[in-house]
Amino acid sequence: MALPMTAAFLTGADARTEVPLKRRLKRAERARQIKALALILPLLVFLLFTFAGPIAGMLWRSVGDREVRQVLPQTVAALADWDGKDLPDEKAYAALAGDIMAARASGTIAIAAKRLNYAQNGFRTILTSTARNLKAAPEPGTARETLGKINPAWRERATWTTIRDAGGPVTGFYLLSALDLTRNADGAIVAAPPDQAIYRDIFTRTFLISLSVTVLCLILGFPVAYLLAALPPGRSNLLMIFVLLPFWTSLLVRTCAWIVLLQSKGVVNDSLLWLGIIDEPLRLIYNRFGVCVAMTHVLLPFMILPLYSSMKAISPAYMRAAASLGAPPLTAFLRIYLPQTLPGIGAGSLLVFILALGYYITPALVGGAADQMISYFIALYTTETANWGLASALGAVLLLATILLALVYGKLVQGQQVTGGMKN
């Protein structure tokens, strides 16, 4: 009789203790979690407002399309069920006339004109001239005739598809433009006309400049990092100060210093002339050479520091072991040392490359017209022409490329940890 009671008591005790134990654990952990959260909260909020928010805004602007919808709401609604094969019906013409009248009254016609002009050159004129000449709302049933008379463009199907495509609320127009693509009147994606197709070249140029700068940084930074890692602490600290020195001067100052050095009457040219090595000044600045030199100088620490930290972790015993096993110094370096610095090379290269992708001031100051990188155009569209949609789309493409690169790098590093990457 006592036995089943004991058993029941035991299982009961189990059930009773298990739940409270979990709850107790949770309660004990909760205080810690709240504390941890409180510690990161200020930064989290800051990042949310200054980083995540703006990026989300940028991404939205690269696909958002509201101007035409706001200014010509009835037209957009009327074109919603248009099949696009023929000219739209009288209803759409009447809606457009009504919208234009209303827009003229509120002075918003220019907003829609600007947006439509991106999609079709000359659309601004079509819209403003129509607004100017449309004295009163046309009689019912005569809207098509009236508008056609004011501007013959209203008798063309392409004019209407432009309005329909710009009707929003989302559009691929800016993203396509950023890739030198556009939609024709039938809605198919085609190459943009040659006079508008400039962005692929600029992206290619941006990537090429970034790549050259990365390679230059690697070539120049590797020996320095090696020296830093090999020197005794006292002297390596001194050298490290020299490496970090650029961080303590403003980017603008450093870039301007290169102008002083490299211009045709600059220090370098004068010295070369004086030494009789050259007869006339070399063109060292306001071209690709100047951009690469100045950017390499600015970005070099970002290569050296990851390399240094990966090299610092390599015990000198490895090179000794390699030598004692019969490897000559070069073989030991290539087969033992270099493979172990690969994570550092990868991290440094990725850092420099991504930073270089977004460079703006340096190319703007020391580059020529043919050396401006994508950020220059993003800035141009943001501040000069106020074409935020295109600026955002270019930014989105750049962001996507950067994320892809980071992912590829992550995959490579991970793969290396699992399989070792290097094989003899």
Added chain:
Amino acid sequence: MEAGTVPPAPALVRFSGIQKTYDGEHLVVKNLDLDIRKGEFVTLLGPSGSGKTTTLMMLAGFEVPTQGEIYLADRPIKNVPPHKRDIGMVFQNYALFPHLTIAENIAFPLSVRNTNKAEAQERVRAALRMIKMETLAQRRPGQLSGGQQQRVALARALVFNPQLVLMDEPLGALDKRLREQMQLEIKQLHETMGITVVYVTHDQSEALTMSDRIAVFNDGIVQQIDRPDALYEHPVNSFVAHFIGENNVLSGTVETVEKQYCRVALAGGGAVTARAVNVSGAGASTSLSVRPERIAIIPDGTSSDEPNRLPAKVQNTIYLGDHALAVLDVADNREFMVKLQPGTHDSLRAGSLRPDSLRPGDDVFITFRPEDCLALDPV
């Protein structure tokens, strides 16, 4: 002293008048002359900073002697770079290449020598078999335990059949049990493969277990080179006597010297007869060395013919499982250790006390044979 008992073989390594300084002021190695014969297992033993590791590094080629010459198989190697010396080395922290698999690590010395692939593969397989790790060939060093990594480091240093293998405190990072097991494995490898090994350690029991000969280093000088038993039984000076094994010290002054023995008046009162090992003559101060296991404790008043009988007071007894230690107050030494073997006390001197019969504060006598008491240089 009694080094001649190892069958004479040609010296494979000869240090000749080697000196080494790092700062130009202090000699880390002061005038080293040392011969290592082919097939020998020689241990360089000494406290840290005694010059043993520097000596090994000079042999490996990572340090250059300031003076003197090192010969390997009668060839001077002072100016030969490490990778051309044909010396395998096992490092303290293994130094296995972390980005290579176990098999690739072991194959490394073969591949830098351009050994043909089939042969290299066969030798790697044989090496893996030797260390019983065939199944782990494709693992990386980071996935192995310390003992396994040590085996791989051994295999890697042996796979190219070097004429000499150096080991720099290879077992320092392992726990005690594993270390003892590896000591036996290394010893066995040495015996079966007939390799010549120079081994550096600061652990005297490790040196005693494995070595054919031990060179005891202190202060940049080799104090004594000898077989393990000779080092233990016949240390030439106080340093060696203290460094190898446990040791009780009594200080005193030599009264008379007669043949190999001398009579020493103890600083704490009383006199004993000791073997005169390192004393200059009558009147010289000396340190007496007596091993704890060569002493018997006899109760107060027991008559004995022994010339060495000293009064003692029991301080403490320490139980250590296989034996017990009695801590006594003898003459000027307040921590005089006597090793008692509870199970076998009868085989010791008749009348020796059992540890459980000793109480702190008891007055007893200790006795030891003159040949077990060494008169050495004063500490």
